[in-house]
Amino acid sequence: MSSMTAPRPLPIRCADCPIRYRAVCSPCDEGELQELERIKSYRTYEAGETIAWAGEKLSLVGSVVEGVAMLSSTLADGRRQMVGLLFPSDFLGRPGRESVSYDAVAATRVTFCMFQKREFERLITRTPRIERRLLEMTLDDLDAAREWMVLLGRKTAREKIATLFVIMARREATMHDQPAGDGLRFPLYISREAMADYLGLTIETVSRQISSLRREGVFTLEGNRTVQIHDLARLIEEAGDDADGGLAN
C-alpha cells in the first residue's frame, strides 16, 4: 500500500466531487452544496488505521470519497465478524446516537467527507431531501445486511466465496458503466483475513476455496488481489443464490 497514486488535492468543490451523484448529498441543489462546503471537512486514513472503535463516542459522520473501509464487531475471545464494507459514496455514522456500534478500519487508504454529527443532524432537519436520501440509503444497507445474513447462515464456503466475487465483479462493472461479463478484471481491495471475517470463515478455508475455483478455471488471479473472471455464468451458479440468480438486484 505504499506505492499509492498521488493523493488528489482535497478539499474539493462539491460540484467536482466523484461521489456527487451517489452520496447522501446527491439530491442537493447548488445552494445546498454551498452550505455543505462550509461545514464539511476531509479526513484521510491509511490502510489498517482505525477510524473508530466500537463504543467510542464519535462526533463525526460522513461519506467515503475514495478507498474502502470495513465495519466489524469483535467477540470477547477475539472472534471477529465484518458487518459492512464501505465503498465510495457509502455513509458512515449514525445520526441520533452517541457512540458507534462497530469498529471502523481503513481497508485501503480511505478519504472521508465528514461533518460534525450535531451539525449534520441540524442539516437534515432543515433539508428533508437529505433526510429522505439517508433513509433510502439506510433501507438499502438494511437489505444488503439481510442478504448477507442469508450468506452467513446458509451458504457453504464455496458459495460464500463465489458470492463475494460476483458482488465485487458487479460493483466494478457498474462503477465503469460496463456490462459484467467474462474477461472482467477487478481488485479485491481486502486481504484474505478480511474476506474470512466478512464471510464468517477462516483464512485457510477462504484460501482453499479460492484455489479450488481458480484451478477449475472460473477465474485467474493476478498477484493476490486482482481477479480476472473467465466464466461469470459458472461463478454465479456457484454462488447458489435463489431462483432469480440474484438478477432481482
Place this chain on the structure above:
Amino acid sequence: MSSMTAPRPLPIRCADCPIRYRAVCSPCDEGELQELERIKSYRTYEAGETIAWAGEKLSLVGSVVEGVAMLSSTLADGRRQMVGLLFPSDFLGRPGRESVSYDAVAATRVTFCMFQKREFERLITRTPRIERRLLEMTLDDLDAAREWMVLLGRKTAREKIATLFVIMARREATMHDQPAGDGLRFPLYISREAMADYLGLTIETVSRQISSLRREGVFTLEGNRTVQIHDLARLIEEAGDDADGGLAN
C-alpha cells in the same frame, strides 16, 4: 394456535392503540392521528399464513399491532434463513420500492395496521416527524441485522441458542417494565424450525442445544414454547457476547 384469545375489536382509535408510543406513528400529535385513522386499515393473518412473497408487488406497508411475523429468504434448493422477526410496533414494508425483498409469514396470529404504500409515501413527505421516526427505526433495524450477522458468522450453536433466549427474555421483561432476572418466564412464539432458520442451524441442533442448557439447569421448559429462566447470568455468559456482555444495548 387455535385456542386463541378472543380477537380484540378492531379497528380501534389510535389513541387507544397498544403500540401508540412505540410505532412509526409515535411522534404524531392528535391531528396527525386523526389523519392516520382515516387512511389506516387493519388486517389479520393466521399463524403460518403468508403475508407476502419475496419478489411480489406489495402495495401495503404497516406496523405489527399484535402477534409476531417472520421475514425470511429462501435459496434455490430450499435452504431458508430468517432475516427478521417482527414484534408489535415493528414496521413491515419498504416505502420507495415496488416489490418486497423477503417472504413475510405470520408466526402467530398477527394483526397489522396498514396503509397503501403510495398514501404512506405522501404522508411521510408531508409529515417529517414520521419520516424521522422511520429513519430512526430503520437504523435500529440495521444495527440489529448487523448484530445478527455476528451471531450467524461467528457464534457456536450453543451461543446462538443462549443469545436468542437472552434477547427474548429481555424483550419480555422490557414489555412488562420488569427487570430481567432469574425466574422470568417468557414465550418463545416460534417453532424449533423457525428458530433453526433464524439461527442458521438445523432443527436437530436447536433441539440438542436447548436440551443441553435445560439439563444443566440454566432454564426449564413449560410445554415446548415457554421458558423459565433459572440462571440469567449463566445464560448471558453462554451467549458469548463481546466484553460488555451486551450491556451496551
Place this chain on the structure above:
DNA sequence: CGTTCTCTTGACTCATCTCAAATCTGGTGG
C-alpha cells in the same frame, strides 16, 4: 383416543476448523 405434527435423541458423516509448515509476494536495502 387415535392421528398428525412437532420435538427429541441416537448413530454416523462431512464440511470446516485447527495446528503446522511450506511457499509466495511485495517491499527494502545493498
Place this chain on the structure above:
DNA sequence: CCACCAGATTTGAGATGAGTCAAGAGAACG
C-alpha cells in the same frame, strides 16, 4: 538490478462441531 526479509497466502494432516438420516416420544388437534 538483485538478494533478502516479513508478512501474506497456500497447502497438508488431523480434529471436531454441526449436519444428515433414522427412529422414538410427546403435544396438539379433531
